[in-house]
Amino acid sequence: MEIVKENKSVNRNIIAKRITPLSSFNSAELEKIVIEKLNEPKFRAKQLAEWLYKKLILDANSMKNIPAKLFDKLTENDFTTCSSEIIKKQQSHDGTTKILIQLADNEVIESVIIPSDKRITFCLSTQVGCPVQCYFCASGKNGLTRNLSAGEIVEQFIHCCSIIGHKLPSNIVFMGIGEGLLNLENLLNALEIISSENEINLGARRITVSTSGWVPGIVKLADQEKQFNLALSLHAVDDEMRSKLIPGKMRYPVNKILEACRYYRQKTNRMVTYEYTLLKGINDSIVAAKKLTTLALENRAKVNLIPYNSTENNGFYRPSAKRINEFSSILEKAGVQVSVRREMGNDVDAACGQLRNKYNK
Ligand code: SF4
Numbered sequence: 001m002e003i004v005k006e007n008k009s010v011n012r013n014i015i016a017k018r019i020t021p022l023s024s025f026n027s028a029e030l031e032k033i034v035i036e037k038l039n040e041p042k043f044r045a046k047q048l049a050e051w052l053y054k055k056l057i058l059d060a061n062s063m064k065n066i067p068a069k070l071f072d073k074l075t076e077n078d079f080t081t082c083s084s085e086i087i088k089k090q091q092s093h094d095g096t097t098k099i100l101i102q103l104a105d106n107e108v109i110e111s112v113i114i115p116s117d118k119r120i121t122f123c124l125s126t127q128v129g130c131p132v133q134c135y136f137c138a139s140g141k142n143g144l145t146r147n148l149s150a151g152e153i154v155e156q157f158i159h160c161c162s163i164i165g166h167k168l169p170s171n172i173v174f175m176g177i178g179e180g181l182l183n184l185e186n187l188l189n190a191l192e193i194i195s196s197e198n199e200i201n202l203g204a205r206r207i208t209v210s211t212s213g214w215v216p217g218i219v220k221l222a223d224q225e226k227q228f229n230l231a232l233s234l235h236a237v238d239d240e241m242r243s244k245l246i247p248g249k250m251r252y253p254v255n256k257i258l259e260a261c262r263y264y265r266q267k268t269n270r271m272v273t274y275e276y277t278l279l280k281g282i283n284d285s286i287v288a289a290k291k292l293t294t295l296a297l298e299n300r301a302k303v304n305l306i307p308y309n310s311t312e313n314n315g316f317y318r319p320s321a322k323r324i325n326e327f328s329s330i331l332e333k334a335g336v337q338v339s340v341r342r343e344m345g346n347d348v349d350a351a352c353g354q355l356r357n358k359y360n361k
Helices: 027-037 042-054 068-076 150-163 180-195 215-223 239-243 254-268 286-299 321-333 354-360
Strands: 002-006 085-091 097-102 108-116 119-123 127-129 144-147 171-174 207-211 229-233 273-278 302-307 338-340
Touching: 027 042, 085 150, 097 150, 108 150, 127 180, 144 180, 150 180, 171 180, 180 207, 180 215, 207 215, 215 229, 215 254, 229 254, 254 286, 273 286, 273 321, 286 302, 286 321, 302 321, 321 338
Parallel strands: 119 171, 171 207, 207 229, 229 273, 273 302, 302 338
Antiparallel strands: 002 085, 085 097, 097 108, 108 119, 127 144
């Protein structure tokens, strides 16, 4: 494992007041700000959008064709080209890179860059902490601190792009910290900027939104009728099994969640993926594999099995390799489109939220 950079004493001179990152805005909104608030010509908005969304650069010092007085005006009006900062970067020997990003109010989120074959995937966060508090997850341990704003989500994406050479990734998945559908308005605004042709232009089919099964959010996302992929963190085949993994306050009945996913498919024509974290002795039985097969076939869903990444002494364990094989074979032989997630970055606190928790401690 290589620690590329660590900086715990970042100068946060923008903490004191609420500063809005420019990446909160689409090109038309940027134009309005430049003309009406900064009293600058329209082409300056185009230049700013070009730096942020085409060159994927947040650092004002690199924006050579923008005059210093425009940056002064941005500051006077409580705007900034960059409100957050990468404070730590850990690279695993399998190429996975975990980064910690410090926000303007000193809160910290984490993102992961995962290379595989010829693809690069970013795993991004949507909230600081998570209100769902799944029993097996490090991210939810201390509950929710706050939602990320749309601008912070877009900045997080651009920070990750900067690490791979200011290029776009092949895919992004919102499977980092947080339940994205509980921050849906900000997430949708960020997705608009990331996927729109006028701004970043990463196709909607290359974007996956994950949910722990927040039914109203699934329905609202479906009603957008966009081509985003939906990943449902199902993790269990019935309500009793699910109650061992997800606290009741945020847990909908399995049949309601599956119904919402069918609605998603109907509205978007996109196949939903069931994410299923395999936990020894809890949801890894042969009976569970058969039930999951039935659910996937009935609902025409794909299944992604995720052997649990044991992190701390929390009573959850990874099943044996033999059991993982048996489980996936049952699905595969029955004709379910199934994959088993490869363990990546296990030398860099790979489990979601682990690096952030360590840093906060
Ligand atoms: S698994 Fe996802 S939904 Fe559950 S606590 Fe962790 S981040 Fe939140």
